[in-house]
Amino acid sequence: MSTVALTHSIQKGEFFLDVDTEIPAAGITGIFGESGSGKTTLLRCIAGLEGPTGTEPVHKRRIGFVFQEPQLFAHLNVRKNIEYGMRRNPQAGNSLAEVARLLEVENLLDRSTKELSGGEAQRVSIARVLCQSPRLILMDEPLSALDERRRNEVLPYLDRLHSETSVPIIYVSHNIDEICRLSDHLLVLDGGKIVAEGELQNTLARIDVPQLGGRNAGAVINATQRRYDSEFDLTLFEFSGGEVWVPGRHESSAVRLRVSASNISITRVPAETSTILNILPAVIEATAMETTATALVQLRLGDELLVARITRRSLQQLQLGVGEQVYAQVKSVTVRR
Amino acid sequence: MDLAPLWLSARLALTATAVLIVLGTPLAWWLSQTRSKWQPVVQAIVAMPIVLPPTVLGFYLLLLLGPNGAIGSFWVSVTGDALTFSFTGLVIASCVYSLPFAIQPMQNAFEALPRKNLEAAWTLGASRLDTFFSVAAPLSLRGFISAMVLAFAHTLGEFGVVLMVGGNIPNKTRVISIAIYDHVEMLDYAAAHKLSLALIVFAFVALFSMFLLNRRWYSR
Numbered sequence: 001m002s003t004v005a006l007t008h009s010i011q012k013g014e015f016f017l018d019v020d021t022e023i024p025a026a027g028i029t030g031i032f033g034e035s036g037s038g039k040t041t042l043l044r045c046i047a048g049l050e051g052p053t054g055t056e057p058v059h060k061r062r063i064g065f066v067f068q069e070p071q072l073f074a075h076l077n078v079r080k081n082i083e084y085g086m087r088r089n090p091q092a093g094n095s096l097a098e099v100a101r102l103l104e105v106e107n108l109l110d111r112s113t114k115e116l117s118g119g120e121a122q123r124v125s126i127a128r129v130l131c132q133s134p135r136l137i138l139m140d141e142p143l144s145a146l147d148e149r150r151r152n153e154v155l156p157y158l159d160r161l162h163s164e165t166s167v168p169i170i171y172v173s174h175n176i177d178e179i180c181r182l183s184d185h186l187l188v189l190d191g192g193k194i195v196a197e198g199e200l201q202n203t204l205a206r207i208d209v210p211q212l213g214g215r216n217a218g219a220v221i222n223a224t225q226r227r228y229d230s231e232f233d234l235t236l237f238e239f240s241g242g243e244v245w246v247p248g249r250h251e252s253s254a255v256r257l258r259v260s261a262s263n264i265s266i267t268r269v270p271a272e273t274s275t276i277l278n279i280l281p282a283v284i285e286a287t288a289m290e291t292t293a294t295a296l297v298q299l300r301l302g303d304e305l306l307v308a309r310i311t312r313r314s315l316q317q318l319q320l321g322v323g324e325q326v327y328a329q330v331k332s333v334t335v336r337r
Numbered sequence: 338m339d340l341a342p343l344w345l346s347a348r349l350a351l352t353a354t355a356v357l358i359v360l361g362t363p364l365a366w367w368l369s370q371t372r373s374k375w376q377p378v379v380q381a382i383v384a385m386p387i388v389l390p391p392t393v394l395g396f397y398l399l400l401l402l403g404p405n406g407a408i409g410s411f412w413v414s415v416t417g418d419a420l421t422f423s424f425t426g427l428v429i430a431s432c433v434y435s436l437p438f439a440i441q442p443m444q445n446a447f448e449a450l451p452r453k454n455l456e457a458a459w460t461l462g463a464s465r466l467d468t469f470f471s472v473a474a475p476l477s478l479r480g481f482i483s484a485m486v487l488a489f490a491h492t493l494g495e496f497g498v499v500l501m502v503g504g505n506i507p508n509k510t511r512v513i514s515i516a517i518y519d520h521v522e523m524l525d526y527a528a529a530h531k532l533s534l535a536l537i538v539f540a541f542v543a544l545f546s547m548f549l550l551n552r553r554w555y556s557r
Contacts, residue, residue: 049456058459059467071457075475084471088462125457132461 002026004136004168008045010052017041017192023170023185028162030183030200031172033211038192039172043138046170062089064129064137064167068145070121072113078124079109085132099130102164103157119150123157130165137169143178158182176216180204180258181336188212205305207288207296217261217296220336221304225253234277241301242280246333256336261296263331264308268318270327278330282306284322287315299328306330341508342516343535349424349512350492353431357439357488358481360432365440365484366469369447387437395501398430402502422504427512430502431492438487446480447473482551486544493540 003022010017017038023029033039044050047065048058064085072081082096082105100106103123108116116124122142129137142158143151155178161169162182173179179186179200186203188196188211196209205219206212223237228249235250236243237257244257270279282299290296295315299306306328310320320326368380386394402409402420408429412420420426450473458468474481496514503510505519513536520529 047460049460057464058456059462059464061460062462063460065457065460067453067457069453071451071453073454073458073472073476075472075478084458084463085461088467128461 006042006046008042008051010041010045010050012041015041015192017045019189019192019194021187021194021197023168023187025168026166027184028169028171028182029185029187030179031170031187031189032174032176032179032216033189034174037189037211039174039189040140041192042189043140043170043172046136047138059088062132062135064132064134066122066126066129066137066139066142068141070118070125072116072121072125072128074113076113077109078105078111078113078116081113081124082109082128082131085128089132091133093133094130096131099127102130102160103127117150118146119153122146122154126157126161130161130167134167137167139169139171141173141175142171144173144175155181176218177258177334177336180218180220181256201305205298205307207286207290207298207307213290213296217290217307217309218263219259219261219304219306221257221259221301221306223255223257225250225255239301240303241282243278244280244330244333245277246335248335250335258334258336259306259330260332260334261307261309263333264299264306265329265331266297266299266308266310266314266318266320267327267329271329274329276329276331278333280328280330282326282328284320284324284326286322287320299326301328339516340532340535342511342513342532343539345508345511346493346513346536347539349427349431350489352428353435353492354439354485354488356428356432357435358485361436361439361484362443365443366447366473368440369444383440384437386434391434391495391497392501394434395430395498398433398498398502402426402429421502422506422510424509427499427503427510430498431495434495434498435488435491438491439484442483442487443477443480446477446483450476479551482547486547486551489547490540490544493536493543 002025004025005022007020008017009019015038019042031039031042041050047063048055048061073084076084082099086096100109103126105124105127108120108124113121143154146154159182171182183200186197186200187194188203188209190211195211196203196206201220204212221239223239223244226236226238226243228235233249234245234247236245237255246257280301282301285298285300285305287295287297289312290309293312294309295312297308297310297320299308308328368376399421400406404410404413404419409420412418420429455468455472458472463471494514496518499510499512499515505511505515513532517529517532520532
């Protein structure tokens, strides 16, 4: 598989960014990290907005950049905004009509940028970037300036982008849910350095990376929809490690399920009379201390990995060791795409 | 009534304004974008005409533009004419005198441009120059208009600098403020009234139409 090399080091006062890696030249690579971890600086280096002078000028790189705020040009209407990059990249392959359809901005084309909602404006800015036919698209927390409702309004378009374009995308976020939903590959950044990287699911399920602990701890599994139980309004999903019931009706056949570590408990004997619907056999892959009171346990279910948070006391009392057969009680699952 | 001084003033103000916008824009842009340690120095020099009495400014300009001055002697060697007591000399002097009034509104407008908006243009494939003309300048329209209004109005009202550099030559350097001064000196108050009123009306109409245009453009 072809890759994109990311080699950037830059000193900014006390802060030192030092990244040297390769990412797949397809799909979405998520860059996750707390604020100040260097995510944005890394993106700006890739675009040429920061870093050593004398390298290729920004405007010749054909690297699209979606900012936190849409950064539309106020003196141009929506159509002219979208055409801005297109005109300056004559080799452009994406047509305005195609892109406008993909992001459903056809009806906005003749509007002034002042008449757009936050979500619409961000969709226009993504359309503008697509129309320049970039070799690579960088997205710097494109949803963080939007409220919850607007964010959910834009997310489906990012899913669509993922399935319908072949341009590699680097997506920076401090929101683990967005990362889980969108990315295929993950880089975790802290203090300007990569602390974990790799294919999304295996990387997320790592329990030895503090940045992926705490409220971010959890895993993602791929599943397929089996049936919908209309009596109780539950949908059954199947994955290589078993079946799970998820509340509500979900139509899409292939989904990503996000299981947060705090929503899994472990038992040695499957409870016969539990309110928890999903009790699945699992094998302990690894354990790690998280805090003085809690531990994280990595579980294997079929081909998938899950992470459970339990107390250190339970770990000791149940004498849970690597390789042992246990049951994972999955309390809640969110469908991500 | 002899309105020649009024037209001469208008011609001078228009020429100086045009020169200031053309030459002042790159300077204002540099002042707004640079991180050079020389920026405050240049900034201070540009602001000097605001605080200096016009006579001081006029005095040094007279020396500089005179046939023995650095600029004046060069001008004589190239064109054969002297810069002092000529219309061209007045234009140069007016440009210096009104420089801060043109630079500051443009600079303020450029500084108010969101940096990321310019960066967006670069990442979309626009060079620095292209970005200036396609994004920065249109978004700074108000700054340009303010600069024009202020430079024009300030040049129209100048007196001390003109007197020092231009003197009082009819149809060449006898601008309206000098003509009015002349009339008052000769106790011809009626003529002074007429010219003063003409200047008041002219200045009002000129400023009013520019502000009106400004509003139209902005609300568009």
